[in-house]
Each structure stands twice: as structure tokens, then as C-alpha cells.
Amino acid sequence: MMDTQVGIVGAGPAGLLLAHLLRLQGVESVVLEARDRAYVEARVRAGVLEQGTVDLLSEAGVGDRLHREGLVHQGLELRFDGRGHRIDLSELTGGRAITVYGQQEVVKDLIAARLDAGGELLFEVDGVTLHDLEGEAPTVRFRHEGSEEELRCAVVAGCDGFHGVCREAIPAGTLSVYEREYPFAWLGILAEVAPSSEELIYCYHERGFALHSMRSPRLTRLYLQCAPDDDVAEWPDDRIWDELRTRLATDDQWTLGEGPIVEKGITPMRSFVVEPLRFGRVFLAGDAAHIVPPTGAKGLNLAVADVRVLSEALGAWFAQGDSAGLDAYSETCLRRVWRVQHFSWWMTSMLHRFPGGDPFDGRLQRSQLRYVCSSRAAATTLAENYVGLELV
Ligand code: APR
Numbered sequence: 001m002m003d004t005q006v007g008i009v010g011a012g013p014a015g016l017l018l019a020h021l022l023r024l025q026g027v028e029s030v031v032l033e034a035r036d037r038a039y040v041e042a043r044v045r046a047g048v049l050e051q052g053t054v055d056l057l058s059e060a061g062v063g064d065r066l067h068r069e070g071l072v073h074q075g076l077e078l079r080f081d082g083r084g085h086r087i088d089l090s091e092l093t094g095g096r097a098i099t100v101y102g103q104q105e106v107v108k109d110l111i112a113a114r115l116d117a118g119g120e121l122l123f124e125v126d127g128v129t130l131h132d133l134e135g136e137a138p139t140v141r142f143r144h145e146g147s148e149e150e151l152r153c154a155v156v157a158g159c160d161g162f163h164g165v166c167r168e169a170i171p172a173g174t175l176s177v178y179e180r181e182y183p184f185a186w187l188g189i190l191a192e193v194a195p196s197s198e199e200l201i202y203c204y205h206e207r208g209f210a211l212h213s214m215r216s217p218r219l220t221r222l223y224l225q226c227a228p229d230d231d232v233a234e235w236p237d238d239r240i241w242d243e244l245r246t247r248l249a250t251d252d253q254w255t256l257g258e259g260p261i262v263e264k265g266i267t268p269m270r271s272f273v274v275e276p277l278r279f280g281r282v283f284l285a286g287d288a289a290h291i292v293p294p295t296g297a298k299g300l301n302l303a304v305a306d307v308r309v310l311s312e313a314l315g316a317w318f319a320q321g322d323s324a325g326l327d328a329y330s331e332t333c334l335r336r337v338w339r340v341q342h343f344s345w346w347m348t349s350m351l352h353r354f355p356g357g358d359p360f361d362g363r364l365q366r367s368q369l370r371y372v373c374s375s376r377a378a379a380t381t382l383a384e385n386y387v388g389l390e391l392v
């Protein structure tokens with residue numbers, strides 16, 4: 001039997017950052033993670049941090065390595081019909097920028113901070129179940145190192161990702177689900193080669209979307225639109241490079257640097273939201289509550305935005321018994337969630353080839369791309385959403 005103020009299920013960015021922000025306010029928590037530490041720290045995910053995410057991590061004292069190793073980008077490129085068009089993010093947003101820093105690096109920094117502070121973080125727990133969510137003393141039961149444990153807490157934070165158990169623990173019919181699946185997926189690779197461009201390149205092509213990103217001066221991250229049921233076995237390295245070269249080709253001298261592929265994976269694409277983000281004493285945050293397609297680079301940033309709101313609300317509740325923040329949690333977060341859902345859907349729709357789409361669709365997409373690249377108003381819409389809106 002253990003007791004804590006907040007039981008946090010999941011040690012992804014949402015759970016770990018929540019634990020850290022709570023500790024800064026003097027609120028105790030226990031974090032329960034199904035996987036082992038090495039797995040969580042090695043899992044390659046997205047890598048674009050909004051200005052507000054960087055600012056929050058810095059203020060919370062976990063931004064040192066991020067500032068040393070992160071790559072600050074003030075613009076990005078939209079490429080179509082063999083030409084690149086730069087969107088000057090900083091100039092359009094009063095000096096804001098994004099930072100390229102792998103999600104697993106954020107996770108490593110947060111795990112280190114948690115362990116340094118002597119905070120409770122249990123890896124390899126299994127059989128997590130939630131109980132008494134509508135009462136004043138919810139509990140989390142789980143197995144750890146061969147024994148059955150029960151964690152009594154005042155509040156449970158469901159930060160266990162899309163496939164977690166917390167959302168499922170909420171009685172059927174309580175949550176409304178809003179969902180859209182896309183008829184394509186992303187094949188992502190990490191290659192040991194210097195990036196071929198200093199900034200990200202989002203590329204629209206008849207054969208499908210392609211994205212050039214990076215992790216460091218020696219590591220390039222690249223993505224290709226593929227079919228949702230494709231298997232990585234159907235994508236030998238040569239086929240990947242051929243396809244990337246074709247889609248990213250320009251009319252000028254640009255060439256794509258190639259190197260050994262050290263990571264390869266396929267990610268399905270969906271938009272998903274549950275409402276509300278609360279049931280009794282359980283609060284959902286991050287991917288447990290919502291998923292965006294990766295085209296807007298928003299998944300991690302949205303998880304961070306949720307736990308910022310949740311940590312402040314919990315801080316006020318534990319310190320002063322003030323429940324206003326907790327009562328408003330779902331509504332406050334959902335405003336940003338839906339803004340970001342729209343942006344991610346819009347970027348996805350503008351840049352991907354829809355199987356079965358007719359030439360009319362393609363004409364609309366090109367027109368939209370040309371508009372974004374030629375109108376300051378349209379470019380600002382992309383830029384302010386991409387670097388992250390302060391108010392939503
Ligand atoms: N018990 C304990 N832990 C669990 C369970 C469970 N039943 N189910 C899942 N987990 C853990 C996962 O192993 C993972 O470490 O919860 C964690 C959830 O982390 P993420 O999936 O990274 O979700 P989140 O923290 O919300 O971060 C959102 O992750 O998927 C990306 O693009 C997404 O960038 C976004 C970010």
C-alpha cells in the first residue's frame with residue numbers, strides 16, 4: 001500500500017513533465033510506466049518543439065541540454081512543382097521560432113530530473129487498473145517486481161498514450177469520441193548523413209508527400225507518405241532513397257544526401273479527440289486524450305500544453321482547495337486541442353495525395369500551396385499556428 005497526491009500513469013512526455021511541474025509546486029506524485037527505461041529513452045518519435053514548449057521546459061529547469069543541442073529554426077520550406085518556397089516563421093510571428101530536438105531527448109532529460117530529485121518513477125509495471133474514480137480516494141492497482149501494489153491517491157492523471165488503460169477505465173457512454181482516419185501513413189527513417197537543407201522541407205508531389213527533417217548535424221530524419229497497410233519489409237533502403245529523390249527533386253542543383261538507415265518505421269495517421277478530458281478524479285492528458293496527424297508537428301506540444309494547465313490547476317487545488325482550475329481543465333485544454341486539430345488536418349489535407357482523389361483535388365491543393373507562399377496573410381496563418389499560438 002502506498003499513498004501519494006497524484007498517481008500518474010505513463011512516463012511519456014506528458015506524465016514525466018506533469019510529475020516535474022507538480023514537484024516544483026510541492027505536490028507529490030508517483031509515475032507508473034509499463035516499459036523499461038531503455039525502451040522509453042530510445043523510442044524515436046517527432047522532434048519539433050514550439051516556442052512555448054521550449055520556454056516552459058527552460059523555466060522548469062529542464063532546458064539546459066535542449067539549449068545546447070537543439071537546433072533553432074526560424075523558417076521552413078514548402079516544396080511543390082520542383083520549387084521551394086521559404087516561410088519565414090520568425091519574421092511573420094514577431095520573432096518566434098521552433099526548436100528541433102528529439103522527443104526521446106526530452107524524455108531522457110525529464111527522467112534524469114525526476115531521478116535526481118528522488119521522485120518516484122516505477123518502470124515495468126503491469127496490469128494497471130483504476131478504481132473508485134468517482135469517489136474522493138481513487139486507487140491504482142498494478143504489479144511491480146512480482147508483487148501486487150495499490151496506490152491510493154487524491155487524483156489520477158491518465159498520461160498513458162493512445163493505447164493506454166486510463167481512457168478505457170472511464171465508463172462507456174461517458175466520453176464522446178471524435179475521430180478521422182486518413183487513407184495513408186508515414187514511413188519514417190533516420191539516416192546517418194548530414195541534413196541536405198538547414199530547415200525542414202514539407203514537399204507536395206504527385207507520388208505523395210515527403211518531409212525532410214533532422215536530429216543533429218549528422219542525422220537526417222525523413223518521411224514518405226505510404227499506404228496504411230504497407231509493411232516496412234516492402235520498403236528496402238534502395239526503394240526509400242529512390243522515392244525520396246523523386247519526390248524531393250527540384251529544378252535546380254539541390255541534391256539529397258544519403259547514408260546508412262539506422263531506424264525505419266511506419267506510423268498510421270489519425271485525428272482523435274475524446275471529450276471531456278475528465279471523469280470524476282481522473283484527468284486525461286496528451287495522447288491518452290487526443291491524437292493529431294504528424295504533419296503539423298503538434299503531438300508533443302499539445303501534451304505539454306495539457307500538463308501545464310493540469311499542473312497549475314492541481315497546484316491551486318492542493319494548496320488552497322481552489323477547484324476552479326480543475327473544473328475548467330477540460331474546456332481550457334479542448335480550445336487548444338481543436339485549434340491544433342484543425343491546423344494538423346489542414347496541413348495534412350494540403351500536402352498529401354488522397355488515393356482515389358480526382359484531378360480537382362490536386363488543383364485545389366496546388367492553389368492553396370501557391371496562396372500560402374504568396375500571401376502574407378496566408379503565410380502568417382501557417383506560421384503562427386506552426387510556432388504555436390499563445391492564446392487560443
Ligand atoms: N500502464 C503504464 N504505462 C503505460 C500503459 C499502461 N497500461 N500504457 C501505456 N503506457 C505508457 C507508454 O509505454 C508510454 O511510455 O505511457 C506512456 C505514454 O507516452 P506517449 O505515448 O509518449 O504519450 P504522451 O506522453 O501523451 O506524449 C505525447 O507522444 O506519441 C507521441 O506524437 C505523440 O509527441 C506526442 C507525444
Ligand code: PHB
Pocket residue numbers: 045046047048200211213214221294295296297
Ligand atoms: C520530425 O522531425 O520527426 C518531424 C518534423 C516535422 C513534422 C513531423 C515530424 O511535421
